[in-house]
Amino acid sequence: MMCLFVNSMNSIGMQKIIITDFTRFSNPEIVCTAGIDLTTGQCIRPMPYFNAAFCKSLNIAPGAIISGEFTPVENLGGPHQEDMYYKNLSCLGPCTSSEFKLALNAGLFDTVENGFQIELADNQKHIPINHIIEKSIITIKIQPDKIDIFCGYNQTKIKLNFVDNSGRTYKYLPITDLGFYGFAESIHMSHDGLKTLKAFICSQSEIYLRLGLSKPWDNGKANGYWIQVNGLYTFPDYHHEIRSYR
Numbered sequence: 001m002m003c004l005f006v007n008s009m010n011s012i013g014m015q016k017i018i019i020t021d022f023t024r025f026s027n028p029e030i031v032c033t034a035g036i037d038l039t040t041g042q043c044i045r046p047m048p049y050f051n052a053a054f055c056k057s058l059n060i061a062p063g064a065i066i067s068g069e070f071t072p073v074e075n076l077g078g079p080h081q082e083d084m085y086y087k088n089l090s091c092l093g094p095c096t097s098s099e100f101k102l103a104l105n106a107g108l109f110d111t112v113e114n115g116f117q118i119e120l121a122d123n124q125k126h127i128p129i130n131h132i133i134e135k136s137i138i139t140i141k142i143q144p145d146k147i148d149i150f151c152g153y154n155q156t157k158i159k160l161n162f163v164d165n166s167g168r169t170y171k172y173l174p175i176t177d178l179g180f181y182g183f184a185e186s187i188h189m190s191h192d193g194l195k196t197l198k199a200f201i202c203s204q205s206e207i208y209l210r211l212g213l214s215k216p217w218d219n220g221k222a223n224g225y226w227i228q229v230n231g232l233y234t235f236p237d238y239h240h241e242i243r244s245y246r
Contacts, residue, residue: 014067014068014069014088015037015039015040015042015044015067015068015069015070016037016038016039016065016066016067016092017035017036017037017044017065017066017068017070018035018036018038018063018064018065018066018095018099018100018103019033019034019035019060019061019062019063019064019065019066020034020035020036020043020062020100020103020104020107020139020210020231021033021034021035021045021062021137021210021212021230021231022055022060022061022062022177022178022179022230022231023176023177023178023212023228023230023231024176024177024178024181025049028052029051029052029053030049030050030051030052031049031050031051031052031055031178032045032049032050033045033046033049033050033055033060034046034082034137034212034230035066035103036103036104036106036107038099038102038103038106041106041107043082043106043107043135043137044070044082044084045080045082045083045084045136045137046066046068046070046084046085046086046089047073047083047084047085047086058090058091059091059093060091061179061243062100062179062231062233062243063094063095063100063243064091064092064093064094064095065091065092065093065094065095066089066090066091066092067088067089067090067091067092068086068087068088068089068090069086069087069088070084070085070086071084071085071086072084072085073085078129078136078216078225079116079127079133079134079135079136079213079225080136080213080215081134081135081136082135082136082137097235097236100233101208101235104139104208104210104233105139106139107135107137107138107139107210108138108139108140108141108208109138109139109140110140110164110165110166111140111164111165111166111168112138112140112164112166112168112170112211112227113166113168115135115138115139115140115211116133116135116138116213116227117133118131118133120168123171125170125171125172125173125226125227126222126224126225126226126227127213127224127225127226127227128222128223128224129216129223129224129225131224136212136213136225137210137211137212137213137230138210138211139208139209139210139211140164140165140208140209140211141165141206141207141208141209142162142163142164142165142207142209143163143207144201144202144203144204144205144207145202146162146163146164147160147161147162147198147201147202147207148160148161148162148198149175149194149197149198149201150194151194157174157175157181158175158180158181158184158194159172159173159174159175160172160173160174160175160229160232161173162209170227173227173228173229174228174229175228175229175232176212176228176229176230177210177229177230177231177232179242179243180232180242182242183197183239183241183242186241197239200234200239201232201234201239204234204235204236204237205235205236206234206235206236207232207233207234208231208232208233208234208235209229209231209232209233210229210230210231210232210233211227211228211229211230212227212228212229212230213225213226213227213228214226214227214228
């Protein structure tokens with residue numbers, strides 16, 4: 001695990017965060033965001049969720065610097081301890097590439113299991129409801145040849161397979177990253193389009209994944225918080241059709 005900052009979940013007052021997570025809901029009118037305060041390393045998920053039109057009006061996207069007054073949400077349960085109320089928000093424009101990498105590294109772990117503090121069974125993609133953990137978002141780095149992007153079975157969603165640094169394989173994780181979803185829609189989930197995207201990603205020297213946990217959901221086989229891909233970021237270059245900036 002890499003730890004760059006002291007995490008201070010009780011911080012109150014004006015803070016600046018760099019948006020690292022920009023994820024979609026089934027309701028396209030709202031967007032879930034999260035960001036990192038580079039001063040403390042604290043991860044903050046602004047609540048209530050931003051309206052999509054609000055994000056567009058302020059040009060909020062991954063890499064945007066947001067200033068606001070954040071206060072903890074009371075009586076939080078489960079792993080979503082990053083939730084904080086906000087007021088007096090403003091967007092200060094994009095951060096630099098080096099600042100964005102610092103934000104990603106603030107939540108960096110070497111493996112998924114270490115990040116979510118759990119031993120997972122083979123093919124397990126959820127954190128059980130009764131598992132005690134105080135975070136719902138982590139960052140991991142993976143090797144360019146350890147990733148695969150493809151269409152889901154119903155051809156309307158993109159999925160991700162990857163192998164983390166422990167050698168464990170994670171299959172069929174949903175990509176909730178709004179930029180990736182929008183790009184996939186624009187190419188109509190075509191094989192050639194996804195092949196070109198994968199080739200670009202694999203040509204980069206560093207790949208960061210932001211992994212988040214869903215709200216509790218029982219799929220009939222297991223009840224828990226399900227792992228999803230909140231963000232996929234590449235260095236030194238980024239895909240301009242997916243990111244306005246980062």
